Amino acid sequence: MPLMQWTQAMSVGLEELDDDHKVLIKVINDLAANAGNAARRDVVRQCLLSLRRYAEFHFAREEKVMSACKYPGLDPQKIEHRDFVKRIQEVTSRFDEDTTGSVEVVNEALLSFLKEWLNHHILIEDMAYRPHVERSAEAKQAAKAFKASEVWWSQ
Template structure:
C-alpha cells in the first residue's frame, strides 16, 4: 500500500494502526473508551494528514487536488457524524460499525486515489518542505519546537489495547523510545532502572491505583521525584483531577483522549523538564 512518499506512508501507517486498535477493542471492557479515543484521534490525525497531503499536492501542482480534497471532506464528514453520535451516547457507536466504514474507505482511498499522485510527488523538491510546515499540534510553540525523537516515555496501563493507542499517537510525531508496563511493580522496575523524561499512567491499573505509583515516584530520589507525570482517567470528576494533582501528577486527562491534547500535554511536560 506504499505510495512511495515516506511522510505520507508514515501517516497511513498511523491511520491503519488506529483501525487495528479499534478491531482489537471489540468486546473489550473499555471498548467504549477505545472507540471514543480512536474516533477523536482519527478526526485530528486525519485532518493533519489531509492538510500535509494537500500541501504537497499544491506544491507540485497536482491537477486533481480539488477532487482529492472532496474525498477528504467526505471522510471527515463521516467521522464527525460518528463522533457526534458517540458524544450523545457513548454506547450508541460500536467498534464494528466504525470498522465497516474505515476499512472500506481508507484502504480503497490509499490503494486507488492516493496512488494517482505518486509520479507527481516522488522526488519533488518542494513537496516535503510544504508538508513539514504542517504541525499536528498547530501553532503552539512548545509542540512545534519539541524534539519528539529524544523523549523517553513510560506508559502504564493494564489495558493493552488502550496503551497501544497511546503508543500509536506518540509514534505519529516521532517518539520512538516508549516503554510499557501493565502493573505497578513492572512500572517501578522501569522507573528505577531506565532513564525517563516522563510518565503517563492510567488511574486504574488492574486492581491498583496509578496514584499510588505517582506518590511512590515523588517519594523517591531527586531525579525520580522530579519525573513529569500525566494521569489519565475514564471517570472524569473535578475531584478526580484535584486528587491526581494532590498525589503529585503534573497533568490530568480524561478518557476518551484527544490526540492533539495528549501531544500538547506531553509537550508541556517536556517543557517543564527542560
C-alpha cells in the same frame, strides 16, 4: 490478527505520507480491537477522536504536498477528505449520545467502511499522485516542512 496492515504496495512515494497512513491504520486497528467492549468505552472514544484529529493532520499535509507539485487531482481529494472528517464527527456524536454504555455505534459496518475507505484512499486516490510527488522537489519539501500547527492552532 489486525484489521488492516500497511504493506510496501501501499507506498505513495513519500516517507512522511506513508508514515501518516501507518498511523491511521494503527488507530483503526486499535478501534477494531476495542469495538464491542462496553468496558473499553473510553478507549473507543479516544480512538474516534484520534482518528479525526490525525486524519485532519494527514489530509492537510497531503493537500500541501499535492498543491506544491500542482497535482491536477487536488480538488476531488479535498472533497473526499472533508467528507471523511465529517463522517467521523457524526459517528463520534452518535457514540456520545448513546448513553446506554454499549458501543453499538462502532460496529462491523463502521469498521469495514473505515477499512475500505482507507484502502481506497491509499491504493487508488493517493497512488495517483505518486508519480507527481516523486519527481517534485517542492512536494518533498512541503511534506517535511508541514507542522501540526498549520492545521490546528491556526484555525
